[in-house]
Amino acid sequence: MSPAELCRVLLVGSVPAAELPELSGDEMRDEVRRRLAEVGCELAYSVDSDRWVARLGGPLPDIEGHEPVLRLSQAELAVLAACWLHLRFLPAERARAAADGLDPDGGDGAGLDPDDLAEQFRGRLGQDQLHDLVERLRRSGFLTQREGLLRAGPLLSTFEDPSTVEQARTLLTRHQRLAYLQRRAAELGADGSLDATD
Numbered sequence: 321m322s323p324a325e326l327c328r329v330l331l332v333g334s335v336p337a338a339e340l341p342e343l344s345g346d347e348m349r350d351e352v353r354r355r356l357a358e359v360g361c362e363l364a365y366s367v368d369s370d371r372w373v374a375r376l377g378g379p380l381p382d383i384e385g386h387e388p389v390l391r392l393s394q395a396e397l398a399v400l401a402a403c404w405l406h407l408r409f410l411p412a413e414r415a416r417a418a419a420d421g422l423d424p425d426g427g428d429g430a431g432l433d434p435d436d437l438a439e440q441f442r443g444r445l446g447q448d449q450l451h452d453l454v455e456r457l458r459r460s461g462f463l464t465q466r467e468g469l470l471r472a473g474p475l476l477s478t479f480e481d482p483s484t485v486e487q488a489r490t491l492l493t494r495h496q497r498l499a500y501l502q503r504r505a506a507e508l509g510a511d512g513s514l515d516a517t518d
Contacts, residue, residue: 323351330356330363330374334461334474337370366474373461373474395445399453400462400476402440406432407472431469 321329321342329335330352342348343363353363362377392400438450445453454470457463461475 323348323355326352327355327374330372331361334366334369334371334373337365337372340372343372366477368472368477369474371474375475395449396453396457399437399441399445399450400457402437403432403457403463403470403472404476406437407470408477431466431471433468434465434470437470 321340326340326342326348329340337343343352349363356363356374357377360377361374364373364375365371366373434451434454437454438445438447441450454463458465458470458473461473463476464471464473
């Protein structure tokens with residue numbers, strides 16, 4: 321395939337690396353990257369799914385009347401963030417903790433039960449709305465679903481960078497600290513340690 325053909329194929333969906341041997345060469349890969357960059361896109365490789373994808377290199381300009389096929393709403397971004405946390409970030413953190421000799425808390429990152437995801441968004445998204453959002457993210461390549469569980473799709477794994485992971489670590493640490501303080505305050509309140517003294 322020519323560089324132009326490769327770009328067209330990648331712009332409409334992810335492709336297994338085995339189907340695009342042309343991209344194994346540096347020269348062709350650089351040419352495809354250059355051509356995609358000319359229209360504001362990037363070539364990315366998803367290690368987990370062994371697929372090549374083209375993705376936007378930045379935000380879309382706002383044009384009245386434009387209805388992009390793939391512009392994620394705030395609700396879709398929230399669901400995508402929750403899925404990334406459960407399917408990519410937490411499993412990687414558990415593996416990192418295990419490599420450091422720590423005892424990571426459960427979960428193997430094999431998949432996310434849609435009911436667990438629904439529980440996280442209870443009161444904010446209805447069951448039907450969440451189902452529609454997940455289905456759209458699945459069709460777009462961010463998620464896959466096997467054996468009833470949501471799993472990371474090829475696009476989900478290409479959106480990681482060190483700054484995103486560091487931000488997530490900071491937020492997780494803050495959340496864990498707050499949860500510990502709330503538990504400790506409840507324990508102290510239960511045994512009367514927080515009662516005012518005269």
